[in-house]
Amino acid sequence: MKSYYITGIILSRENIGEKDRLIIFLTRERGKLKAVARGSRKISSKLAGSLEPINVVRGWINIGKTFDIVKGVEVLKTFPTIRKDLDKYLAASKILEFTELIVQENDDGEKFFKLLIGVITALDRYDTNIDSLLRFFWINIISLAGYKLRLNRCICGKESISYFSPSLGGVICRDCILKTDDTMVVSDKSIELLREYEDMKLSEAIVKDVPPIVGKELDDILERFRLYHTGIKLKSEEVTL
Numbered sequence: 001m002k003s004y005y006i007t008g009i010i011l012s013r014e015n016i017g018e019k020d021r022l023i024i025f026l027t028r029e030r031g032k033l034k035a036v037a038r039g040s041r042k043i044s045s046k047l048a049g050s051l052e053p054i055n056v057v058r059g060w061i062n063i064g065k066t067f068d069i070v071k072g073v074e075v076l077k078t079f080p081t082i083r084k085d086l087d088k089y090l091a092a093s094k095i096l097e098f099t100e101l102i103v104q105e106n107d108d109g110e111k112f113f114k115l116l117i118g119v120i121t122a123l124d125r126y127d128t129n130i131d132s133l134l135r136f137f138w139i140n141i142i143s144l145a146g147y148k149l150r151l152n153r154c155i156c157g158k159e160s161i162s163y164f165s166p167s168l169g170g171v172i173c174r175d176c177i178l179k180t181d182d183t184m185v186v187s188d189k190s191i192e193l194l195r196e197y198e199d200m201k202l203s204e205a206i207v208k209d210v211p212p213i214v215g216k217e218l219d220d221i222l223e224r225f226r227l228y229h230t231g232i233k234l235k236s237e238e239v240t241l
């Protein structure tokens with residue numbers, strides 16, 4: 001039987017049949033990968049404990065007919081702090097869910113894998129500003145998926161901009177607001193910060209402090225842009241405390 005190895009982070013899993021689980025990985029080698037872990041719902045299963053969402057594993061996979069089959073896994077990382085801290089856990093849930101929906105099977109997984117491992121490791125290890133980490137994640141993942149925000153000039157070329165339109169892909173000028181019906185008024189500070197986030201390193205993002213009012217505006221811009229271009233609504237965002 002043909003087999004291959006992967007290094008991947010577990011995005012989610014779902015029960016199939018009475019004893020099995022379908023595991024969804026983001027792998028470095030093959031983008032998103034779905035594979036069945038046979039018998040992994042049984043308490044005695046060696047695989048069960050290793051195949052928890054967020055875990056990073058090295059996996060040995062057999063090629064199957066409908067789905068490939070997980071034959072063995074070695075756990076590389078478990079991120080214990082995220083599992084103990086509700087705010088961190090909720091942030092990780094959004095990150096994993098969005099990644100699962102935006103990355104396709106056989107996509108070039110390496111760039112998404114690197115982003116995800118970086119963000120999840122930072123979330124686990126440091127006293128992170130979670131809102132800022134999430135902004136870093138949204139800007140980078142939508143850009144990797146091919147939806148880069150246009151932040152320097154309007155579609156008409158003008159540089160005097162004080163509006164944002166998700167459907168027009170970024171900032172727009174006063175003369176162009178009638179070209180669309182989803183114009184948002186945005187402050188100069190927000191635009192400046194979005195530009196900053198685009199070039200920001202992860203190590204800077206986790207300690208970046210943004211005043212709450214501006215932060216709210218940034219999050220609103222990013223959410224509407226992401227929703228318009230990807231159409232992805234997250235179940236994990238419906239959780240409110």
Ligand SMILES: [Zn+2]
Nearest residue numbers: 154156173176
């Ligand atoms: Zn314009």
